[in-house]
Amino acid sequence: MIRGNERFITTLYVGTDFLIIQLSFFIAWFCRFYFLDGIVANDLSLADYFFWNVVYSITYIIIANFISLYKSKRRKKFSNEISKIIQANLFSMFVLLSLLFIVRNIDTSRVFLVIYILSNLTFIIGYRYIVKITLSILRTKGYNKQFILVIGAGSLAQKFIHTLSYHPEYGFEILGFLDDNKESLGKINSVNRPILGKINDLKLILENEIIDEVVIALPISAYDKYQKIIMTCEKVGVRVSIIPDFYDILPANSHFENFGDLPVINVRDVPLDDRINNFLKRLSDIMIAIIGIILTMPLLIGIAIGVKLSSPGPILFKQERVGLNRRTFIMYKFRSMKIMFDNASDTKWTVENDPRRTKFGTFIRKTSLDELPQLFNVLKGDMSIVGPRPERPFFVDQFKEEIPKYMIKHQVRPGITGWAQVCGLRGDTSIKDRIEHDIYYIENWTLLLDVKIILKTIVRGLINKNAY
Template sequence: MIRKNEKFLTQIYALADFITIQLVFLLAWWLKFKSGFIPHEVPLPIGEYAIWSLVYGAIAVGIGFNITLYSPKRKKKFAEESIRIFQVHIISIFVLLSLLFFFKAVHISRTYLAIYFIGSVCFISIYRYLVKLGLKRLRKKGYNKQFILILGAGTLGRRFYANLKQHPELGFEVIGFLDDYTDQHENKYKNYKPIIGTIDELEETLQNVMIDEVIIALPLEAHLKFGKIISICEKSGVRTMIIPDFFDILPSKPHFDNFAGMPLINVRDIPLDEMSNRTLKRGFDILFSLTAILIIFPLLLIIAIAIKLTSDGPIIFKQERVGLNRRRFMMYKFRSMKNLGDKASNTEWTVENDPRRTKVGTFLRKTSLDELPQFFNVLFGHMSVVGPRPERPYFVEQFKEEVPKYMVKHHIRPGITGWAQSNGLRGDTSIEERIKHDIFYIENWTFLFDIKIIWRTVVKGFINKNAY
């Protein structure tokens, strides 16, 4: 039944996208040729534009099916869907332009096409976002549910159940557990769903109870049963998902590779390992840092003069940090401390009311203005605008032994700001929490994620109460 509903919803989405594209066509036509807002030449008949709009709608829907835009999205974030929408329409507009060239339809207005493309992406994204919000609210109220059976009532299965309970908007309800060790688990987990049978009763359970998905949460020693379990589920038309017993060591989004004809789990798949992503991020870094330096150049001069007039020593403080691939570099800051030896600055934390700070330095650190010279580090390729904050070699050696996965942060360039810092984890805050945020950023990087972090950094301001 659920499969039929999903197929029906897929068709509804495709039809809604097609209708939205045609409505955007009418809006784009009106804006370009009838509104008077945009100067225009004598237009071709609206019928000719309408034909190409129908062609574009068919192309977009066809490409959408090919790149899984219409696959079930209950478990996915809207950010992933919005990226798919943009991909569909960027491909579709290039296909349309190719067809216009091939059929010599050179008189179609390019301004109209730009409005049409932008409008299609925006309006489809907006209506899909509103639909997603509406579905979430319905699911919270108990509608549009899917039913889950968990195989394994041990720690793994119960942990998944507890996590799922925290997300009612997903609309999943656990029917119960199947486990071969009923007596051991029932008394231990009294506040959870019941164990309704053993693993061997799976086929009977699927016949008698409405189940949409089976979650295999069995320990590694039970892996010999997986083949039979999956076969039974597929015979019953039920989806199967496996939670690996070693999931704690996997990234948030495991990536599968094929090596020597065998599927392998890539333990640390990093989007920035791809050349296209690295090129996009580096290009943005250069453009952003150059723009920032030009805009704030008068401020840089004022700060430099203030430092020079109020304390002895250099204006710029250079300190060795560990960056990409554990390579060391000199990071630049405006000097905020009295002139100190290298040993003190490289191995000691600053503390509240630190007597080593200058008066100007106290203000610079509180407002994060001392970090501005790092835009030059970005230009030189040592750093990125967004990324994990770099640390001094002395503390890297210390943290890599004490903090799990600490060294993962060095797989990408360090940043002036990052996901941890935009969430308030700056200065004297938990290193463990910062690393969790850094790893999440590394594994889930997108260009839009960088923009979000920069925006959050600007909106939340640069005042740092934890900066000493």
């Protein structure tokens, strides 16, 4: 139905994005200059605005191509697509504003620009979601299939079949298997897929069958056959994928990098290692922290007074924590306990009915209001709004020996709130479960996931029954 027309679909995406940007332009124009203020005098004409709209449109398409927004997304999560749409729009707007500044055009309506970019985001994300859902339904029903030939019929191939069975929406269909091992061929027969021959029959099969992709699922002992298989496939223009024999020891998001002319497998893909992603997250952290400090200033002052009146001592509690790249920093909290002259707070957990707490301190800990000063940690760059919660050096040294993947959390900035926390893993809960949630966040980070965590924190994450 759609199979074989991927280039046409890519062109269709580009054309549709361009048309939607034009639609957003006219919506923003009429909303700003007719519906909001009536027909108002404006220094720039419709033609001037439309010219810059075309500049924005072309910039968007160039950036979208650069970040692979128009490549096949059959196996990608929709959140990944949303992240790229947001990136393309933000960077296009940055280019537009830079050009307007260079040509000294300062008369452009800021309200117009806000409506313009919000319309673009809403319409582009909306129509792409509809397309993705529609294609998933069609693929589940047998349309828009891509046909796969699997080289190998052992345990790797069986694992691949098992995984495909859980994702009919991908629209992949296995035509059959090639393998030189008779024992493997006997095992694979149980999944009712045809055995098309041996590996040497690959060239003949590719010439006579419609195959979109060849998946190599051979053991590492058959490594000497890989090159011939890949060359045969590329000679006829068929894509090749390899399931590594050591996949079970690799994290889900490992990827290749180039070290000179040498390809290197990066064991764990961290989206925030990407400069663009890191810049966007840091920019959003600064903006949210500034807005948060301004909005909560009366509350900050009120809590500071409450801490001062509840017991003698400083308003802020400062404690060393381990952050990004295992560097330590001083984290701020409103003091919720009585002054102690030993180092117990660095090596002991707070327990239920802890005698060290003040009455006011119990309240601000339960409601997480004691964490608000960490907005200043975010501005300093020690922390992020969203990320794994930082821990004290004493416990980091302890946990890294007990939990093998514990130190992975330090590959990103620690956060005021995080995926583990909004999933209920706060206070006296499993450290191992927290780390699993932290690793999920690190490997699957998007701006959309950050927004989701922030909203969950606001809606249900402030009051915590496990916070002692």
